[in-house]
Amino acid sequence: MTHEFKEIISQVLQNQQQGKRSVLASVVALDGSSYRKPGVRMLITEDGGMTGAVSGGCVEKDVLLEAQTVLKTGVAKMMTYDGRYRLGCEGILYILLEPVAISSEFEQLFFQQIENRKSFKIDSFFRKEVGEFEALESLIDFGERQFSMTSRELADHSGLEKFSQQLPAISRLILIGAEHDAVKLGLSASQLGWEVSIISSPRDPKTTENFPGSKEVLAIDPEQAKDLEIDSQTAVVLMTHNYARDLHFLLSIKDKDPFYIGILGSTKRREKMYNELIEMQNDIEFDFFDKLYGPAGIDIGAITPEEIAVSILAEILAVKRGKSIPSLREKMGAIH
Template sequence: MANTLNHLLQAYRQLQRDGEDSVLATIIETFGSTYQKAGARMLMTKRGDLIGLLGGGCFERDLLEQAASVFDTGHAKTVFYDMRAEEDVIWGLGLGCNGAVRVLLQLLTAEQDFSPLDRLVEAAQAQAHGVLVTVVDSTHADFPTGHSQFLPVSMIAEQPSLSRAPFPFASAALHTALQQTPRIETHLLNGQEIKAFYDPVQPPWCLLIFGAGADAIPLVNCAKSLGWRVTLVDYRPAYIKPERFPLADQLLHLTPEHVPVELELDRFKAIMMMTHNVEYDQRYLQAIVHCRVPFIGLLGPAHRKQRLLQSLGDDATLISGRVFGPVGLDIGAKSPEEIALSIVAGIHAQLNGRSGLQLGNDIVATAHECSH
């Protein structure tokens, strides 16, 4: 899950602990260029606090006003913002995005435990792939507007039949899971019309780091700021200390020989080799050659990468095309924090199938979907 969603879930759990109600705003449909796309979420409190951002500050003030009626009535509703008019006289956005968004507003009470965010919390805890289905308009008594259900991929793949699934739209959910694209579909159930929003859910990316030196500290912090889960491994017990890595999800003292036994390697999206010891980098690399992790990063110059790969012999072909070294994007990084940013940005770009290049070289170019 993205950084924003991770922070959103943390904020939601805190609001529940404090006994405070909130309104969840979810973009369910977009047209043209917009600041955020379908699936983006934001929380609003009665005090006017905003957790997250949907319109880059464009229509958030109006959303707060719209949320007031949801707090009062308890009923979910949708609102539509059209920024495509050139004169921009209504919203005064002046962003040039020329798009439109449809937003679903839902009341989340402190007492309930069946909201969309509850479903996402459960999915994140279970590291589950699936689809969050939310009814956005309905005349059906059993599935009112705002009703949500998380469908794990494992379940909908085994039960594609509409009649056998616990939610009546399993086939559309399965299609969404395969395409990994949010969608809205309208269905008829017992003569009643139901419009539902299907949002694919991926668990947070998991990063495995070999080497707990000083330069691993900013890398852990940077990865955690994006909501990634980080496991840190070192052969030196003195280096694996919680006080050095308070944000790490898992700290393990493992020699290379124990790595395949103790770790489920294929759950990781990226691996970083940074022991600063050629022998141990080679041994850890040998320990992971049979994994299917799509990104393996190496520190140091290109000839060091070649030396490490040559040490693997024929096994080097098992990870061919997945090893990146020198790792990171060319952003002129010098400090440990800048190098960590370069590494994380490179991993993020590669896993998303992006180039890592500038979106544009014009002064008005922006680093969000408005440019696409």
């Protein structure tokens, strides 16, 4: 969700430069079930433009209509959407609509937080009642500083309910390898809103023009991978198509903290790599092997580079969300 909020903030800034007003719609509570959950947001621009979504597409028209009074009055309000009669979801959405104005100080701190891969919190104060109420607003908490999305002085929120959401650093995918399949995987990941970094060989350097959607392309050897920033919101896929190179990259990042490390190739290749890894580093932490997924991907019978990208990204998402899936690493024998 962090990348969606980043897009919303970027659109607010663009609107302000063009002299257009904006309204932020946030789902802050839910009774029952719904397609999307509290914490989803969308931005409405006074010319009718919408950034983001709060549903699969059914709720947005009502939100756009309700936002018109906020654009006129500048006063925040609550609305509800009863999906029991419209969507069949048996849920009632409570949506906070608030005018948005962003200061230059907020802009600077926000993008510093994104660039430094630091989390931040959003506290939305609301009522489960339809109408306009005092002090309805969302606060962005960077730790040392808080900012109201309405760019006003912090209000007294006594008597209001609060929905809190911690937004982590944007998901990052590091692809170690710069062949054709990395192009497809990187592009698909970027379409999910992930930051994509490509590692190519210094002997065959590439640029971001070779990898649409990527944030950066680094030409480094395995020894230099020790300096890569790999945090708990980062997934890595080894796909150099060179066994020795993959192994040495794996050794270089063994002390990092990715939540997922995918390894392309057969189960036989994986077992050989595991054995050599233990021989070369017999003190390696056992937990490290829990992060290794080889062959990378879920068992959907993927054949083409595009299908393999879907398989790998699905596995990464499942691992990140703590879901159980049929990983290829559990399959015995050939995978193709």
